[in-house]
Amino acid sequence: MSVIDGPGAVTESLAGGGTPHGIGTSLPSADAPAKTQGTYPYAADLWAEGLLWAAVLRSPYPHARIVRIDTGEAAAMPGVRAVLTHEDVPGDAMHGRLVADRPVFAKDIVRHHGEPIAAVAADHPDTARLAAAAILVEYEVLEPVTDPEKAFAAEPLHPDGNLIRHIPLRFGDPDTVGEVIVEGLYRVGRQDPAPIGAEAGLAVPRPDGGVELYVASTDPHADRDIAAACFGLEADHVKVVVTGVPGAMGDREDSGIQLPLGLLALRTGCPVKFVATREESFLGHAHRHPTLLRYRHHADAEGRLVKVEAQILLDAGAYADASSDALAAAVAFAAGPYVVPHVFVEGWAVRTNNPPSGHVRGEGALQVCTAYEGQMDKLAAKLGLEPAEIRMRNVLATGDLLPTGQSVTCPAPVGELLKAVRDADLPPLPDGDDESQWLLPGGTSGAGEPGAVRRGVGYALGMVHVLGAEGTDEVSTATVRVHDGRATVICAAVETGQGFTTLARQIVQEVLGVEDVRVLPSDTDQPPAGPAARGRHTWVSGGAVERAAKMVRTQLLQPLAAKFGMSVELLTIADGKITSYDGVLSTTVAETLDGKELWATAQCRPHPTDRLDETGQGDAFVGLTFCAIRAVVDVDIELGAVRVVELAVAQDVGRVLNPRQLAARIEAGVTQGVGLALMEDLRAPRGIVKRPSLTGYALPTALDAPEVRIVKLVEERDVVAPFGAKAVSAVPVVTSPAAVAAAVRAATGRPISRLPIRPQAAIVKPPA
Amino acid sequence: MSTYAQQTAENVTLPTSLDEAVAALAAMPSAVPVAGGTDLMASVNAGLLRPAALVGLGRIAEIRGWQYADGAALLGAGLTHARMGRPDFAALIPALAAAARSAGPPQIRNAGTLGGNIVSAAPTGDALPVLAALEASVILAGPEADREIPVSHLLTGMDPLRPGELLAFVRIPLLHAPQTFLKATGRTGPGRAVASVALVVDPARRQVRCAVGAVAQVPLRPLEAEQWVAGLIDWDGERNLAPEACTAFGEYVAAACIPDQPGVELPPAAVQLRRTVAALSRRALGRALA
Numbered sequence A: 001m002s003v004i005d006g007p008g009a010v011t012e013s014l015a016g017g018g019t020p021h022g023i024g025t026s027l028p029s030a031d032a033p034a035k036t037q038g039t040y041p042y043a044a045d046l047w048a049e050g051l052l053w054a055a056v057l058r059s060p061y062p063h064a065r066i067v068r069i070d071t072g073e074a075a076a077m078p079g080v081r082a083v084l085t086h087e088d089v090p091g092d093a094m095h096g097r098l099v100a101d102r103p104v105f106a107k108d109i110v111r112h113h114g115e116p117i118a119a120v121a122a123d124h125p126d127t128a129r130l131a132a133a134a135i136l137v138e139y140e141v142l143e144p145v146t147d148p149e150k151a152f153a154a155e156p157l158h159p160d161g162n163l164i165r166h167i168p169l170r171f172g173d174p175d176t177v178g179e180v181i182v183e184g185l186y187r188v189g190r191q192d193p194a195p196i197g198a199e200a201g202l203a204v205p206r207p208d209g210g211v212e213l214y215v216a217s218t219d220p221h222a223d224r225d226i227a228a229a230c231f232g233l234e235a236d237h238v239k240v241v242v243t244g245v246p247g248a249m250g251d252r253e254d255s256g257i258q259l260p261l262g263l264l265a266l267r268t269g270c271p272v273k274f275v276a277t278r279e280e281s282f283l284g285h286a287h288r289h290p291t292l293l294r295y296r297h298h299a300d301a302e303g304r305l306v307k308v309e310a311q312i313l314l315d316a317g318a319y320a321d322a323s324s325d326a327l328a329a330a331v332a333f334a335a336g337p338y339v340v341p342h343v344f345v346e347g348w349a350v351r352t353n354n355p356p357s358g359h360v361r362g363e364g365a366l367q368v369c370t371a372y373e374g375q376m377d378k379l380a381a382k383l384g385l386e387p388a389e390i391r392m393r394n395v396l397a398t399g400d401l402l403p404t405g406q407s408v409t410c411p412a413p414v415g416e417l418l419k420a421v422r423d424a425d426l427p428p429l430p431d432g433d434d435e436s437q438w439l440l441p442g443g444t445s446g447a448g449e450p451g452a453v454r455r456g457v458g459y460a461l462g463m464v465h466v467l468g469a470e471g472t473d474e475v476s477t478a479t480v481r482v483h484d485g486r487a488t489v490i491c492a493a494v495e496t497g498q499g500f501t502t503l504a505r506q507i508v509q510e511v512l513g514v515e516d517v518r519v520l521p522s523d524t525d526q527p528p529a530g531p532a533a534r535g536r537h538t539w540v541s542g543g544a545v546e547r548a549a550k551m552v553r554t555q556l557l558q559p560l561a562a563k564f565g566m567s568v569e570l571l572t573i574a575d576g577k578i579t580s581y582d583g584v585l586s587t588t589v590a591e592t593l594d595g596k597e598l599w600a601t602a603q604c605r606p607h608p609t610d611r612l613d614e615t616g617q618g619d620a621f622v623g624l625t626f627c628a629i630r631a632v633v634d635v636d637i638e639l640g641a642v643r644v645v646e647l648a649v650a651q652d653v654g655r656v657l658n659p660r661q662l663a664a665r666i667e668a669g670v671t672q673g674v675g676l677a678l679m680e681d682l683r684a685p686r687g688i689v690k691r692p693s694l695t696g697y698a699l700p701t702a703l704d705a706p707e708v709r710i711v712k713l714v715e716e717r718d719v720v721a722p723f724g725a726k727a728v729s730a731v732p733v734v735t736s737p738a739a740v741a742a743a744v745r746a747a748t749g750r751p752i753s754r755l756p757i758r759p760q761a762a763i764v765k766p767p768a
Numbered sequence B: 001m002s003t004y005a006q007q008t009a010e011n012v013t014l015p016t017s018l019d020e021a022v023a024a025l026a027a028m029p030s031a032v033p034v035a036g037g038t039d040l041m042a043s044v045n046a047g048l049l050r051p052a053a054l055v056g057l058g059r060i061a062e063i064r065g066w067q068y069a070d071g072a073a074l075l076g077a078g079l080t081h082a083r084m085g086r087p088d089f090a091a092l093i094p095a096l097a098a099a100a101r102s103a104g105p106p107q108i109r110n111a112g113t114l115g116g117n118i119v120s121a122a123p124t125g126d127a128l129p130v131l132a133a134l135e136a137s138v139i140l141a142g143p144e145a146d147r148e149i150p151v152s153h154l155l156t157g158m159d160p161l162r163p164g165e166l167l168a169f170v171r172i173p174l175l176h177a178p179q180t181f182l183k184a185t186g187r188t189g190p191g192r193a194v195a196s197v198a199l200v201v202d203p204a205r206r207q208v209r210c211a212v213g214a215v216a217q218v219p220l221r222p223l224e225a226e227q228w229v230a231g232l233i234d235w236d237g238e239r240n241l242a243p244e245a246c247t248a249f250g251e252y253v254a255a256a257c258i259p260d261q262p263g264v265e266l267p268p269a270a271v272q273l274r275r276t277v278a279a280l281s282r283r284a285l286g287r288a289l290a
């Protein structure tokens, strides 16, 4: 449940009559009815005549040498059509986003629990699974490297060594010392993106020797390129077709699903389907980087920050994946949305034999937020200031410098956000005479005792960059077609549930005045649009759609304008009608088209960025976005149970494009953050993933999710972004864990330096 | 060659009486009974179990409700958690109702049954400490004569279900006195117990009986602590206790259930668990005597 209040929070009433369309309205998602009725086709629902089923054999060890693989028995089983190992990869044996360090199938060494070793195709899923289990693998078990602090000195897990990246950020004078110094050690656990739908796919061989992969990819072109290279095919012989994506908080369908599928289809000549079990899903895909952070904050007597020193260690797991990006964000935002004249950070991402880490919303930025906000609370306590006050004295604003030397040119209304959450009304205490009806920490299980419950209020400010950083070529291409009074958008930007297709429809409605807009499904025959990540598609794909729509608009209006001797700018389109400023001309889009079709294709490519240099300096980010959250928690100080009562959110959004969708993104984001704050941690002692199931890995349910109150959406346009809008999904995820931790700190007086917060950390021991 | 042929059609029987169910099991000894399926089907889905045949218990009306027999309630094994959570049942056996209300999310409570909870005998089974504290017994129907055994004998494996036997009823003495069930899960949403405490006051026998769930394979009864606290209570008077006594009871129960190991320091997790059990026991007693 969310409540939106505050003047100017929303540009349009949610309950407005008529069919909303265009920018700023709560246009509903076109998929919503099918999704709620259960008819929306997800990847696991795919079917092809005569299909085979795949199963993947995964390593039971985090680190081992493969002595021998014998597939004989498995291959001889009735119903088995193919068994593949590293020997059967015709193209590149290794792949990876930045560093090609990940094998399709492990060859000599396995580097994490669950790493794919072989794949089977059979005529029944059980047969495939049994055959996979019948593959004989002889391992020589090796000591796993599981402590990232020991990874530096450990045997290298990769020829390049265990250090994936080191960023030493130097900003200001290292010798400056503040009057007040606080230190802290913080740890953030391993959050799983836990996409709620099964990870699945279907590969269909093509008569020309190519293959089509029907998968819930979030970056179809990148996946196609990796697949083609591993299959030894030209890129145009591999087509990735994006099917219904059942949730994506990061990347879906690790390569351990897509690549074996395609190889099996090519080998057998049959369609092959794969549906990952929940356990495989937990083992295979990338997780949030477990992180260790050491901080020292210096401030003057008034609580103004003087210097921040930090050491940040990201556990990347065995493969580089997106760790370099996560580290850049962690280092650049190490001090948070505060003005700090002197910042010194050492950041490392290292290889271990722990489960793989990668892109999960807000990577890097989230972990440091937990730490720098913990430090702000410590400073406040030491100086006797209110937590909100010390933050207010240090907030960043437009024109200030980031510790990377980049000047903040976009809106940065950090102080305004903080003020909004600080001044919002506090939620009432539980009331009513019947205490048994109160929802206390510990929930409905009856253990809660009002007398042992303490309420706490905490604040956090978070920031995150939008779009890929450090020189990533951020570009997207879109095509808009107008015909018979309606429009079609063709763009490979994947609808992951984040609402891109709704936004694309709204943009075309706004520019072309046509209400009926459809967005075609994405595939790699379309021009690339890049990954669905870091709020990219709102900006680059939204921008490309807008440009293409404007080109179509010009094509449509030019002849009219010429005929009437006025410029195109003097004509407006709304509700399918074209009118001139003076009302002399009035016609319809359909009439003007006269049976013709208009097409236009455009690209959006924001200004380029730089890689952080050897001292962590550079203009690495295209845009930034900020959020303030005030958390109110109730803690049972004897049992350590925490209930998040309310999160009040104020966010810098540039412009509200779709109020309802925006509220949903914020609710989803803060709830994911609450999960990380209180319960989500995929435990892997000695590299072995424990309890990889949704019973073992708790996710927030409706009872755990707090009341999310959006108290303010600051609509200060970002002039370089299309429509002035900022990405909205990541920053609430980044900020809410720190806010919950701050509130638990306030309730218990305990330090709270580790997420998720374990019950024992929130217990207040009675005075002895 | 295809392996499809090997997949035999699932053999499912749906008897409508206990006798039919017992007969169905006798006719097919490899068949497995299934009630709500919330435990069983999870094992099937995980590939841990491939029953050759199933005997569904959902249509046996006689075990879906309860009746009274000599100051006791005879509960059908097919009672769902949802049914036990309702106010009429809560008036009868409050602690079992509280346990049922806390057993998983609503979907699970609508399907999961008392019988399934007992036969699964998971350490975190929420009904189990309540049944232990109430000193319930179970009535088993089988090819031979029915038999009745204490629930603890079944749970500890001292006297297990025999082949072809079904759990038919659970006999619970009606105490007409306060009873509580408290469960710590570490979260607000539904979750398995980290520890749970069931506590019942039995004025007729002048006893306080307590059982702690989830800390061991089976519910634990801290008998000495029970006796100690029963000795403090003025059974003919107000029946209330000073807060200090409740606190001491909590510590006593916790130390009994998570005992010190001679010569070794208790690991932090055990210290934490002990603290949780102490808080739950103290609260349970305090509420029962409030």
Ligand SMILES: Cc1cc2nc3c(=O)[nH]c(=O)nc-3n(C[C@H](O)[C@H](O)[C@H](O)COP(=O)(O)OP(=O)(O)OC[C@H]3O[C@@H](n4cnc5c(N)ncnc54)[C@H](O)[C@@H]3O)c2cc1C
Residues within 6 Å of the ligand: B032, B033, B034, B035, B036, B037, B038, B039, B040, B041, B042, B057, B077, B078, B102, B103, B104, B105, B108, B111, B112, B113, B114, B115, B116, B117, B118, B119, B120, B124, B125, B126, B127, B165, B166, B167, B168, B191, B192, B193
């Ligand atoms: C998501 C989830 C959350 C859960 N949370 C909890 C929780 O918080 N607390 C809790 O206690 N449990 C919980 N459970 C476990 C489960 O729901 C309960 O144990 C439930 O009571 C089992 O009952 P059932 O009828 O579904 O048993 P079934 O799955 O049908 O059967 C379980 C076992 O008992 C046998 N059996 C069932 N009835 C009989 C009978 N009459 N005679 C002989 N054998 C029988 C079956 O053969 C099987 O071996 C949870 C389960 C899930 C899936």
